[in-house]
Amino acid sequence: MTADRGPGAAAAATRDGLVVASYGRHLLVEDNDGTRIRCHPRGKRQEAVVGDRVHWRASGDEGVIEAVQPRRTVLFRQDAVRTKVFAANVDQVLVLLAAEPVYSERQLARALIAARHAGIEPLIALNKRDVQPAFDEAWARLAPYRAMGETVLPLQLGDAPDEALLAALQQRLHGRVTLVIGASGVGKSTLVNRLVPEAQAQTQRISQALGTGRHTTTRTSWYWLRDGAGGAVIDSPGFHEFGLHHIAPEALAHWMPDFAAYQGQCRFHNCTHRQEPGCAIRAALAPHGPIAPQRWQLYVELYDELSAARAH
Ligand SMILES: Nc1nc2c(ncn2[C@@H]2O[C@H](COP(=O)(O)OP(=O)(O)O)[C@@H](O)[C@H]2O)c(=O)[nH]1
Ligand SMILES: [Mg+2]
Ligand SMILES: [Zn+2]
Incomplete structure (x- = not known):
C-alpha cells in the first residue's frame, strides 16, 4: 500500500476470491476476509461459475473478474x-x-x-x-x-x-x-x-x-x-435435461460401474455391447447375472443418442 495514492489514482491490485453465487452475468465473489463483492466478468467469453477461484480487481463498489484459475473439477x-x-x-x-x-x-x-x-x-x-x-x-x-x-x-x-x-x-x-x-x-x-x-x-x-x-x-x-x-x-436449481454430448458413446460403459466390471471380457475388443456375439455385459444381464435389464436399455438409448449427435 502506497500512502500517496488517492482514490482512483491507479488501478486497484488484483486479489484472490471465490465465486459464491451467480445470477445472470453477475457474480458474487468472496474475498479472503469473507467480504462479498458483486463482480462482472471481463469480456464476453469468460465464464466464471460458483466454486471458481478467481483473480478480481475492485472498481468502484464493484469488481471485475480478471481471470479464472484452473479448475480441479x-x-x-x-x-x-x-x-x-x-x-x-x-x-x-x-x-x-x-x-x-x-x-x-x-x-x-x-x-x-x-x-x-x-x-x-x-x-x-x-x-x-x-x-x-x-x-x-x-x-x-x-x-x-x-x-x-x-x-x-x-x-x-x-x-x-x-x-x-x-x-x-x-x-x-x-x-x-x-x-x-x-x-x-x-x-x-x-x-x-x-x-x-x-x-x-x-x-x-x-x-x-x-x-x-x-x-x-x-x-x-x-x-x-x-x-x-x-x-x-x-x-443449484432443477435437473433439466442432462445432456451428455461431451462423452463419446464408446466411453459410456467405462463410466457405468456395473458395466465397467466386465470391461475387456467381450469377444470383440471394440464391442459396443448392443448386438455383438460374445458380449460379456449382455451375458451378465439378469437373471443370468447382476446387471439390471433397464440399465442396459438406458445404455442403448444413450449410446444411440450420442452416436446420432456425433453424426451431425
Ligand atoms: N413429507 C415430506 N415432505 C418433505 C420432506 N422434505 C421436504 N418436504 C417437503 O417437500 C416440499 C418441497 O421441498 P423443497 O425443499 O422446497 O424442494 P426443492 O424444490 O428441491 O428445493 C416442501 O413442501 C417440503 O416441506 C420429507 O422428508 N417428507
Ligand atoms: Mg428449492
Ligand atoms: Zn460387449
Missing part, C-alpha cells in the same frame, strides 16, 4: 445447443431424490455418468421416508445402484425430521464441497436450510448484494457448512 451438461457448467471445484455431487415426485431413473443414470466422467464422487439420497409406500417402492428401484457400489442414503427432512438420518449424511459432507442437484420438489431447499440454519438469511443478503430483489432466488449459491473443515454445499 468441473461438472457440466452439454446438449446439441449449449454447454452449461453447473459448478467448479466440487468434490462430490449429491443427487437428491424423493419418494415423491417419482424420480426419473434416466436422469439419475445420466447424472451419475456425468459425475464419474468429471472425476467427481456421486452420492445418492432418497428423501421423504415418511411418504409410504412410495418411499419403499423408490428404495427398491434403487437396488441396482446399491449393488453397483453407489452410496444411497435414506432421508426424512420434512415436518417430522429424522435427525439420525441427517447426521449420517452430514458425516459424508464433512470437509468436502458438495453440489446438490435434484428435481424441483425433492427437498433441496429444505436440506440446505437444515444444514446451514442461516441459509435463508444468506440467500436474502446475496439477492440484495446482486441487486435482484428479495424474492429472486439466485441460480446457484455456495453455503459454508461451518464444520471447521472447509466443507460447503452448493444449491
Whole structure:
C-alpha cells in the first residue's frame, strides 16, 4: 500500500476470491476476509461459475473478474445447443431424490455418468421416508445402484425430521464441497436450510448484494457448512435435461460401474455391447447375472443418442 495514492489514482491490485453465487452475468465473489463483492466478468467469453477461484480487481463498489484459475473439477451438461457448467471445484455431487415426485431413473443414470466422467464422487439420497409406500417402492428401484457400489442414503427432512438420518449424511459432507442437484420438489431447499440454519438469511443478503430483489432466488449459491473443515454445499436449481454430448458413446460403459466390471471380457475388443456375439455385459444381464435389464436399455438409448449427435 502506497500512502500517496488517492482514490482512483491507479488501478486497484488484483486479489484472490471465490465465486459464491451467480445470477445472470453477475457474480458474487468472496474475498479472503469473507467480504462479498458483486463482480462482472471481463469480456464476453469468460465464464466464471460458483466454486471458481478467481483473480478480481475492485472498481468502484464493484469488481471485475480478471481471470479464472484452473479448475480441479468441473461438472457440466452439454446438449446439441449449449454447454452449461453447473459448478467448479466440487468434490462430490449429491443427487437428491424423493419418494415423491417419482424420480426419473434416466436422469439419475445420466447424472451419475456425468459425475464419474468429471472425476467427481456421486452420492445418492432418497428423501421423504415418511411418504409410504412410495418411499419403499423408490428404495427398491434403487437396488441396482446399491449393488453397483453407489452410496444411497435414506432421508426424512420434512415436518417430522429424522435427525439420525441427517447426521449420517452430514458425516459424508464433512470437509468436502458438495453440489446438490435434484428435481424441483425433492427437498433441496429444505436440506440446505437444515444444514446451514442461516441459509435463508444468506440467500436474502446475496439477492440484495446482486441487486435482484428479495424474492429472486439466485441460480446457484455456495453455503459454508461451518464444520471447521472447509466443507460447503452448493444449491443449484432443477435437473433439466442432462445432456451428455461431451462423452463419446464408446466411453459410456467405462463410466457405468456395473458395466465397467466386465470391461475387456467381450469377444470383440471394440464391442459396443448392443448386438455383438460374445458380449460379456449382455451375458451378465439378469437373471443370468447382476446387471439390471433397464440399465442396459438406458445404455442403448444413450449410446444411440450420442452416436446420432456425433453424426451431425
Ligand atoms: N413429507 C415430506 N415432505 C418433505 C420432506 N422434505 C421436504 N418436504 C417437503 O417437500 C416440499 C418441497 O421441498 P423443497 O425443499 O422446497 O424442494 P426443492 O424444490 O428441491 O428445493 C416442501 O413442501 C417440503 O416441506 C420429507 O422428508 N417428507
Ligand atoms: Mg428449492
Ligand atoms: Zn460387449
